[in-house]
Amino acid sequence: xxxxxxxxxxxxxxxxxxxxxxxxxxxxxxxxxxxxxxxxxxxxxxxxxxxxxxxxxxxxxxxxxxxxxxxxxxxxxxxxxxxxxxxxxxxxxxxxxxxxxxxxxxxxxxxxxxxxxxxxxxxxxxxxxxxxxxxxxxxxxxxxxxxxxxxxxxxxxxxxxxxxxxxxxxxxxxxxxxxxx
Amino acid sequence: xxxxxxxxxxxxxxxxxxxxxxxxxxxxxxxxxxxxxxxxxxxxxxxxxxxxxxxxxxxxxxxxxxxxxxxxxxxxxxxxxxxxxxxxxxxxxxxxxxxxxxxxxxxxxxxx
Numbered sequence: 001x002x003x004x005x006x007x008x009x010x011x012x013x014x015x016x017x018x019x020x021x022x023x024x025x026x027x028x029x030x031x032x033x034x035x036x037x038x039x040x041x042x043x044x045x046x047x048x049x050x051x052x053x054x055x056x057x058x059x060x061x062x063x064x065x066x067x068x069x070x071x072x073x074x075x076x077x078x079x080x081x082x083x084x085x086x087x088x089x090x091x092x093x094x095x096x097x098x099x100x101x102x103x104x105x106x107x108x109x110x111x112x113x114x115x116x117x118x119x120x121x122x123x124x125x126x127x128x129x130x131x132x133x134x135x136x137x138x139x140x141x142x143x144x145x146x147x148x149x150x151x152x153x154x155x156x157x158x159x160x161x162x163x164x165x166x167x168x169x170x171x172x173x174x175x176x177x178x179x180x181x
Numbered sequence: 182x183x184x185x186x187x188x189x190x191x192x193x194x195x196x197x198x199x200x201x202x203x204x205x206x207x208x209x210x211x212x213x214x215x216x217x218x219x220x221x222x223x224x225x226x227x228x229x230x231x232x233x234x235x236x237x238x239x240x241x242x243x244x245x246x247x248x249x250x251x252x253x254x255x256x257x258x259x260x261x262x263x264x265x266x267x268x269x270x271x272x273x274x275x276x277x278x279x280x281x282x283x284x285x286x287x288x289x290x291x292x293x
Contacts (some may be wrong), residue, residue, distance in 0.1 A: 012219065023214045037209045048217055111204070118205045137199065138206030169198055 015055065019048055023066055025098045025149065031138070032131035033076035041161040043079065069149075103119050117177040124171055129164035134157050136161055 026047050030040035047068050054061060061067045122130055135141045135149065143157040150157070195203075 015217075015219070019214075024210070027211065027214075031209060034260060037211065041214070044214070045217060049219075052217070052219055111208075114201060115205050115208060118201060122205075133202060134206055138201040138210050139204075154212055165196075165198065168202075172198070 014130045028134040030076045033127050043075045123169045
């Protein structure tokens with residue numbers, strides 16, 4: 001039997017709630033892989049669209065968060081060769097203007113330079129380190145939230161974060177870059 | 182301090198590196214995620230189904246017309262029996278003489 005309009009509406013609403021809840025986490029995972037905000041957004045959208053298709057097909061997904069993370073991880077791995085990268089999920093004009101917040105005007109140059117250094121040094125770290133740093137500093141997750149998402153304990157989160165920061169600092173020092181603040 | 186707690190963005194315990202990291206990641210994080218265009222993924226079954234239904238109906242009408250025509254032709258032909266071809270006037274397929282033999286002609290003449 002086909003679901004009625006109210007059932008379809010509630011399904012849409014449930015999916016929207018899921019999208020709002022997990023979009024940043026999926027983005028963070030994808031961003032940590034390639035350090036490309038636009039690609040991460042594409043991967044995020046594609047992951048959710050695939051989840052929606054599964055729902056439409058009547059597939060029962062017990063843990064949508066874990067499912068999304070797995071799909072996003074696979075998509076991120078296949079990103080370079082995948083067709084959706086070439087074709088895009090949405091037209092480019094829809095993506096324009098959504099990439100980042102505008103920086104302050106006065107110290108834009110200095111910030112850009114710092115960010116460029118950070119970007120290049122972060123690229124040298126492992127995706128796991130980057131994922132941890134993105135969750136902590138991009139999404140402001142505390143150790144408990146990170147531990148829950150990564151399915152590790154909080155002590156391990158503290159330890160890994162500390163090591164990731166240390167590696168980052170060492171590389172920045174080696175590159176002759178000092179933090180701006 | 183709780184094991185779960187990490188310094189919040191507002192606390193002073195953050196190092197300059199952490200502040201830079203926070204600014205950096207926030208500059209990369211989309212301000213707003215674009216809405217998913219789920220409507221583009223919805224199938225349009227109605228129109229497709231109506232086209233299919235019409236095609237099937239036309240096909241059914243054509244087939245039934247053909248069957249009717251075939252039946253009519255069969256019934257019509259069974260009323261008028263076909264004439265036997267000359268030289269073959271029985272079912273055995275034996276060839277019978279079309280012209281009478283010369284001996285038969287002679288006997289008929291003598292009888293006259």
